[in-house]
Amino acid sequence: MDSFEALVGKNINDVVLDVSATFFIAPLEYFYKNCGRRYPASKFRMADLDYFDLIDFTDLFRFEQILIIWHDETGLITDLELYYLSNDFDVLFADYYYIKKAIDNGEAHKLREGDTKYLGASRLPDKVPQPNSDKLANRRELVLKKKYLQKMLNEMDLKRRF
Template sequence: MDSFKYLIGKNINEVDLDVSSDFILAPLGYFTKHCGRKYPSSKFKLADLDYFDLISFSELFKKEAIFIIWFDEDGIITDLEIYYLSNDFDILFKDYYHIKKAIDNGEAHRLREGDTRYLGASRLSEMVMQPNSDKLANKRELVLKKKYLQKIINEISYCSEY
């Protein structure tokens, strides 16, 4: 990670983040409330969700850790963190299974992000066919939800205080 320290202080739009690594590379924006607490500004897209060719859980999380490049409202990189997703694989797998089960049962049109804890099937506006149903469903992408990213921020903040 020391080789990436040069990124701190640079604008996220001015750095080349196309590097191969053993981690999922995640440039994530955040905003800070008046009390100084950080909050993620968006979800993090992992993959497009193809109803007819669903990516496997092991393929989705073939890299066990996420390398987070945090940047503020102005786009300035402020922190670099490595977070091991493997600590949460049990919850992530339950979420994945819930999404997969809905697709297999022809219920993709009923999926809501609120049905899962950390891994979401984020709805897009385009409508597509789904398997095992004659109903159209919104196209979706698999994302790490803001709630999960907030958990990561809280854990990192807690650890850095001690």
């Protein structure tokens, strides 16, 4: 495994990341908009969402920190950031509870990513049965939404300026 500091300047495809760390490791791509600001290119996938065996919040967020390895569209690693998810556990738990409540009420088919702030239930194409309902629901995965990743990126850019 490469030491984390040595990653800056390398290509994301050329590094081996140790997934046995005591924090989440998230290689995330960003891009620049015309205004010159950076934006995340995608969401960060946390786990598959099993309607009949929902992962516990404590298991989903078994680590309180996430090491974000920011890279540009060419794959060049430009920044590393250790972000403390525990600072946002209240919002993340509220989002988790909203998703859990919808599943428990047999309304998983009505879930939208826009219903939550930071933790989303991202829709996948195939449909599966759901508990407490005869309707099929799209399979989903739990993700950290782009909006939340943007918050992290903005905070990092703000720290860099001062």
